[in-house]
Amino acid sequence: DTGVSQDPRHKITKRGQNVTFRCDPISEHNRLYWYRQTLGQGPEFLTYFQNEAQLEKSRLLSDRFSAERPKGSFSTLEIQRTEQGDSAMYLCASSLLGDEQYFGPGTRLTVT
Amino acid sequence: KNEVEQSPQNLTAQEGEFITINCSYSVGISALHWLQQHPGGGIVSLFMLSSGKKKHGRLIATINILEKHSSLHITASHPRDSAVYICAVSFYNTDKLIFGTGTRLQVFP
Numbered sequence: 001d002t003g004v005s006q007d008p009r010h011k012i013t014k015r016g017q018n019v020t021f022r023c024d025p026i027s028e029h030n031r032l033y034w035y036r037q038t039l040g041q042g043p044e045f046l047t048y049f050q051n052e053a054q055l056e057k058s059r060l061l062s063d064r065f066s067a068e069r070p071k072g073s074f075s076t077l078e079i080q081r082t083e084q085g086d087s088a089m090y091l092c093a094s095s096l097l098g099d100e101q102y103f104g105p106g107t108r109l110t111v112t
Numbered sequence: 113k114n115e116v117e118q119s120p121q122n123l124t125a126q127e128g129e130f131i132t133i134n135c136s137y138s139v140g141i142s143a144l145h146w147l148q149q150h151p152g153g154g155i156v157s158l159f160m161l162s163s164g165k166k167k168h169g170r171l172i173a174t175i176n177i178l179e180k181h182s183s184l185h186i187t188a189s190h191p192r193d194s195a196v197y198i199c200a201v202s203f204y205n206t207d208k209l210i211f212g213t214g215t216r217l218q219v220f221p
Contacts, residue, residue: 031207033207033208033209035209035211037153040213041213041214042116042198042200042211042212042213042214043155043198043209043211044211045208045209045210048206048207048208055206056206056208089153091153091155093155095207097207098142098207099160100145100157100160101145101157101207101209102157103147103154103155103156103157105152105153105154106153106154108153
């Protein structure tokens, strides 16, 4: 098992562009989480899935953000019309129900 | 008020020193997590505990449910322990993590 992977690792985009990030969880994990971390702060919860169902979304997840996990395996996080305030590290984690979470390396987004 | 508070925010130590990082939380939880984050972003889960004490190598984590407080101890600290240590909590109806702001530890030779 190769752990949780995320792609891309780094993304630089111009304000107003759309970006999409991908997360591949550990294969048998039914839960998948997205978090966002800005410099010097702890991560903040964005959303999570159990299999393909999106069970909770944070108020931080404005209507410009959408996440999917179509077949209960990989997940995508899309940000439309990016703003400079979206610049952050986007972290994905996966777990079995009630178990510890395993984190991917993150995608660092810079909006110029 | 943050639901998860950590102290200290920054900590420096000499190699070999015993280190303690504290975490307090304000709500009922199902579990408390200690995580380690190295420069570059990767986060590794160190402990997940709901009561008592856990030990792994030189790391020890304790939790007092009644006082809503947890500590992470590092014995015989080493420069490779330098990292940010983050406390997080999860709840009975959801496994999402609520994180503290982290403690930046630097251990000098």
